[in-house]
Amino acid sequence: MLRVLHLTDPHLFADPNGSLRGTQTFASLSAALEHYRAADWRADLVMVTGDLIQDDSKQAYEHFRTLLSSLDLPVYCVPGNHDVRTMMRAALQDPPFHYCATVECRDWLIIGIDSCVADKAGGSVNETELARLDSAIAGSSARHVMVALHHPPLAVGSKWLDTVGLDNGDELLARLARSGKVRLAIFGHVHQNFEAQHGDIRILGTPSTCSQFAAQSDIFAIDDHPPAYRRIQLYADGRHGDELVWVADA
Numbered sequence: 001m002l003r004v005l006h007l008t009d010p011h012l013f014a015d016p017n018g019s020l021r022g023t024q025t026f027a028s029l030s031a032a033l034e035h036y037r038a039a040d041w042r043a044d045l046v047m048v049t050g051d052l053i054q055d056d057s058k059q060a061y062e063h064f065r066t067l068l069s070s071l072d073l074p075v076y077c078v079p080g081n082h083d084v085r086t087m088m089r090a091a092l093q094d095p096p097f098h099y100c101a102t103v104e105c106r107d108w109l110i111i112g113i114d115s116c117v118a119d120k121a122g123g124s125v126n127e128t129e130l131a132r133l134d135s136a137i138a139g140s141s142a143r144h145v146m147v148a149l150h151h152p153p154l155a156v157g158s159k160w161l162d163t164v165g166l167d168n169g170d171e172l173l174a175r176l177a178r179s180g181k182v183r184l185a186i187f188g189h190v191h192q193n194f195e196a197q198h199g200d201i202r203i204l205g206t207p208s209t210c211s212q213f214a215a216q217s218d219i220f221a222i223d224d225h226p227p228a229y230r231r232i233q234l235y236a237d238g239r240h241g242d243e244l245v246w247v248a249d250a
């Protein structure tokens with residue numbers, strides 16, 4: 001079994017006291033990591049699906065590195081619309097950090113996809129990324145695949161969020177399905193829990209490690225759900241399981 005700790009949308013600032021919609025993001029990410037450490041569930045790797053920072057600063061990426069280094073695990077990251085890709089790639093160029101990487105571990109291949117478009121909140125997986133995805137799957141002997149990206153590959157039922165989703169989600173899902181190997185797609189961006197099934201592919205959106213958006217809302221609205229993370233188990237036979245963990249005391 002392979003265990004993945006899914007964290008997303010920490011939105012850190014250069015100022016450790018920086019706050020987003022009333023939540024101090026450094027403190028809430030710290031609390032989520034502390035919650036993980038205090039429990040008895042152990043991960044083999046961490047996947048972070050974007051919006052690592054909020055204020056376009058190198059210092060915020062440094063805070064991310066400092067906090068995540070303390071887990072002593074490989075940390076795989078993909079960018080979100082709030083990230084600055086050049087800065088993020090530079091900050092995460094050395095292990096234990098990995099930027100838009102592919103990792104083959106036991107029976108599973110995990111692929112981080114860049115779904116961002118410069119200066120836009122919505123996303124798109126460009127031809128280069130689609131080709132990289134196809135060749136990573138074709139070139140691997142792993143029998144099962146999980147992909148991770150920032151934007152949801154399908155509508156989540158919230159009018160305002162669905163205008164800033166993934167503009168070629170249908171194409172991405174069709175490619176994933178065609179491979180016959182993709183079991184799971186995980187994402188961030190929507191700051192709420194989301195679970196769906198698309199053919200054989202389980203699709204999971206994990207709430208942020210900071211503040212959450214109200215589900216099914218037509219207009220921008222936050223709700224009072226606490227920070228969260230998700231535990232994902234990937235089994236050798238392709239089955240998988242997950243548990244959403246709310247960090248109520250963050």
Ligand SMILES: [Fe+2]
Pocket residue numbers: 009011050051080082189190191208
């Ligand atoms: Fe976000």
